[in-house]
Structures are given as structure tokens and as C-alpha cells.
Amino acid sequence: MISTYEHILVEKEETIAIVRLNRPKVHNALSHALIGELTNALNILDKDKSVKVIILTGNERAFAAGADIGEMAQETSVSLMLKDPFSIWDKIRNTKKPIIAAVSGFALGGGLELMMNCDIVVASDNAKFGQPEINLGIIPGAGGTQRLIRLVGKNKAMEMILTGEMINAQEAFRIGLVNKIASVETCLEEAKKMAKVIAKKSPIALQLAKDAILKSFETSLSEGLQHERKNFYMLFATADQKEGMSAFLEKRDPVFEGH
Ligand code: CO8
Numbered sequence: 001m002i003s004t005y006e007h008i009l010v011e012k013e014e015t016i017a018i019v020r021l022n023r024p025k026v027h028n029a030l031s032h033a034l035i036g037e038l039t040n041a042l043n044i045l046d047k048d049k050s051v052k053v054i055i056l057t058g059n060e061r062a063f064a065a066g067a068d069i070g071e072m073a074q075e076t077s078v079s080l081m082l083k084d085p086f087s088i089w090d091k092i093r094n095t096k097k098p099i100i101a102a103v104s105g106f107a108l109g110g111g112l113e114l115m116m117n118c119d120i121v122v123a124s125d126n127a128k129f130g131q132p133e134i135n136l137g138i139i140p141g142a143g144g145t146q147r148l149i150r151l152v153g154k155n156k157a158m159e160m161i162l163t164g165e166m167i168n169a170q171e172a173f174r175i176g177l178v179n180k181i182a183s184v185e186t187c188l189e190e191a192k193k194m195a196k197v198i199a200k201k202s203p204i205a206l207q208l209a210k211d212a213i214l215k216s217f218e219t220s221l222s223e224g225l226q227h228e229r230k231n232f233y234m235l236f237a238t239a240d241q242k243e244g245m246s247a248f249l250e251k252r253d254p255v256f257e258g259h
Helices: 032-047 077-083 085-093 110-116 132-136 144-152 154-163 169-174 187-199 203-215 221-235 239-249
Strands: 008-013 016-021 053-057 062-064 099-103 106-108 120-124 128-130 180-182
Touching: 008 032, 016 032, 016 187, 032 053, 032 085, 053 187, 062 110, 099 110, 099 187, 106 110, 110 128, 110 144, 120 169, 120 187, 128 169, 132 154, 144 154, 169 180, 180 187, 203 221, 203 239
Parallel strands: 016 053, 053 099, 062 106, 099 120, 106 128, 120 180
Antiparallel strands: 008 016
8 A cells, every 4th residue: 555545545566556446335436535536646656657557446346336426416507617626537637657447347427437538448247337427417527428439439429328328348348448358356457467568668658659549539640640750759769769679689578767
């Protein structure tokens, strides 16, 4: 344990940080306090040089069942505009290190939106995904209408958001919403396995790869290609590029230092 929070648990295993959403009595409903702690932890871990990859997870029954409805029910248009509670989500999106979501149980509403802010998703075969906001008379507000369409296409995004119905892990895998399916017992282990592979790479190359991939959501193809090229050229100023290529030519494993 590296920090004490009330609504999340943060642990480190060698170069991998594991952040666990921890409000099990309410299926990890995303209260403002929980999101505040999560963004704080991600910010610290992003700057911590000993951490290479972050895993975000919940418990066996829920990754997160969405915004805390009890809390949200009190809001008005004016209170939301004044507090602008979703602006803090930009900090999650701006995390530079790779984030792997290990998802068991429910990933609903804000929980699915949080999962879609992660870079890779390992799901348990009991996972259920949905944007049920429509059942509450609202719509997704933390990126669901924008991110889901980019991940699964317009018609599927429409179906999920307009019906509010959940899809299971197999369907989520089929439509490209998750990378891999594991059992509930092995989900976190599978995420750790993937994290360990990624953690061996050059942190600076990982950062610029993530940056270039996410840029594609924001730009035209030609602007995206320019951006990728800039990142590619920039990496030739790093010791890790020299090490990676020397190691290949010398037939040994590279040791990347992150500079
Ligand atoms: N908020 C608050 N409490 C919740 C939430 C939630 N989202 N989800 C579950 N709980 C609570 C239940 O009220 C219940 O509490 P209690 O034991 O005191 O009655 C406890 O968790 C266990 O839940 P259930 O008894 O309902 O468990 P079931 O296994 O029967 O059902 C479900 C699980 C299907 C997940 C069900 O609880 C459910 O439908 N939950 C609500 C899901 C939902 O509508 N999510 C969308 C919320 S809106 C949203 O996310 C907007 C996004 C905006 C951005 C996010 C900003 C943070």
C-alpha cells in the first residue's frame, strides 16, 4: 500500500501500480469523493518514475455501476454548471502512462466511461457493460456518447445508449470494447501479465505511442500522421532508442532507462 484513501486502494507490485475502486456496498458507485481520490492517485502515479503501468480495477461483482445516483439526484442544472464535476475527468484522460482496466461484474454508466478512459481492457466472463443513463431520464455525461461510438461504431453505440441495455463480456469482446476475456479468478492476473510485458518497454516510447494513438480521436488523418511523425523523430533524441537498437544488433535484451 503506498497511499491511504477512503474510497480507493493503491498498491504497487514492482513497476506496476494497482488502483482498486473500493465502495463495494454500492457496486463502486463513482461519488465525487471517489473520483477526486482517483484523479489524485493517477496524478501521483503518473509522476512516480518507479511505476511503468497502472491497472485500474474494482471487485468481483463490480468495476463501477456508474455515478453515485444518490448524490446525483440532488443536483440541479445550475449546481452542475457551477461545480462542473466532469471537468476533473480530463485529468484521467491525460494520464500519460498506460492504464489497463481489469473489469469484473458491472461496468455501467460512468463506470463504462471510466473503463473507456483506460487504454486496454481485460474483462471477466461475468462482466456486464452498459450505458443505462437513459433509464434515469438522462444521457451519458462523462464521454459515453463520444467514446463509445469511436470504439464500437455508431449503430451499436446508439443501441446501447438508447435502450440502456447491458451487453455481456462475449458481446463486448466481439464488438471490440474489450481486449481479452478471462475468468473472474484470473482477470487481474491476466491484466498483470499484460502490464509486465508493457512495463519492460521504454517508458518514453510508451508515452509517445499512447499520445499518438489518442491523438487520432482528435485530428484528421493528415494531422494525425504529422503528429505521429513528430513523436517518431523525437524518440531518436532518447537514450532508449540507442539502447533498443544497440541491444537488437548485439543480440541481447534492452534495458530501458526512460530518457
Ligand atoms: N449509485 C448509487 N448506488 C448504487 C449504484 C449507483 N450507481 N448502483 C448500485 N448502487 C447500490 C444500490 O442502491 C444498492 O444499495 P442498497 O444495498 O443500499 O440498496 C447496492 O448498490 C447494491 O445494488 P443492487 O441491490 O441494486 O444490486 P443488484 O445486483 O440487484 O443490481 C445493478 C446491480 C444492476 C448494477 C443495479 O444496482 C443498478 O442498476 N445500478 C444503477 C446503474 C446505473 O444506472 N448506472 C448509471 C448511473 S448514471 C451515470 O453513471 C451518469 C454518468 C455521469 C458521469 C459519472 C460521474 C461520476
